[in-house]
Amino acid sequence: QKEVEQNSGPLSVPEGAIASLNCTYSDRGSQSFFWYRQYSGKSPELIMSIYSNGDKEDGRFTAQLNKASQYVSLLIRDSQPSDSATYLCAVNYGLGGRRALTFGSGTRLQVQP
Amino acid sequence: SQTIHQWPATLVQPVGSPLSLECTVEGTSNPNLYWYRQAAGRGLQLLFYSVGIGQISSEVPQNLSASRPQDRQFILSSKKLLLSDSGFYLCAWSAGQGGNQPQHFGDGTRLSIL
Numbered sequence: 001q002k003e004v005e006q007n008s009g010p011l012s013v014p015e016g017a018i019a020s021l022n023c024t025y026s027d028r029g030s031q032s033f034f035w036y037r038q039y040s041g042k043s044p045e046l047i048m049s050i051y052s053n054g055d056k057e058d059g060r061f062t063a064q065l066n067k068a069s070q071y072v073s074l075l076i077r078d079s080q081p082s083d084s085a086t087y088l089c090a091v092n093y094g095l096g097g098r099r100a101l102t103f104g105s106g107t108r109l110q111v112q113p
Numbered sequence: 114s115q116t117i118h119q120w121p122a123t124l125v126q127p128v129g130s131p132l133s134l135e136c137t138v139e140g141t142s143n144p145n146l147y148w149y150r151q152a153a154g155r156g157l158q159l160l161f162y163s164v165g166i167g168q169i170s171s172e173v174p175q176n177l178s179a180s181r182p183q184d185r186q187f188i189l190s191s192k193k194l195l196l197s198d199s200g201f202y203l204c205a206w207s208a209g210q211g212g213n214q215p216q217h218f219g220d221g222t223r224l225s226i227l
Binding site: 031032034043044045049051088102104105 | 203214217219220
């Protein structure tokens with residue numbers, strides 16, 4: 001079974017610190033990886049996509065991918081209380097087939113002011 | 114730009130009643146469409162996805178069904194709701210080319226069964 005694993009948290013960090021969120025996946029054939037943010041009671045919002053090994057930066061967010069270790073992470077620099085949310089990791093299995101993403105159960109992040 | 118509309122936002126239904134939730138996408142053609150359910154405090158469960166008109170794949174056997182009568186319209190239905198059908202229902206779309214595109218979600222429907 002193809003799985004995406006995340007620590008459910010909560011991960012608590014002080015305001016201004018770096019928050020590090022981790023995700024592992026089971027299928028070595030995975031081609032694309034996404035991070036979504038979900039505020040309580042709201043729908044998930046895409047914040048990062050990553051397709052190649054290495055780092056991808058977008059503002060305060062950095063996604064890191066290591067396909068050999070089947071590991072993807074999200075770093076949030078200068079964390080703000082407004083970053084408090086559940087972060088979902090999603091992986092698209094296969095090679096271009098029109099399939100849905102498989103989501104992890106999410107990590108709840110709490111940024112303490 | 115592309116937008117996705119989902120309605121209603123909130124719905125309260127008695128056990129045994131029918132259900133119809135609708136989702137439409139604007140600003141794109143031939144999207145992949147998806148229905149998810151999220152129970153309180155839980156992850157996303159994929160219910161159905163569609164790659165084209167009339168093409169529906171079911172991920173979880175249950176008393177729900179889906180239809181895609183038009184390219185950018187996706188409908189989730191039930192003839193008789195169960196208590197276990199309560200949850201947050203999310204429609205999503207992705208671009209039709211290949212399988213590596215992200216999904217974009219509507220605002221969701223919060224369904225409560227009494």
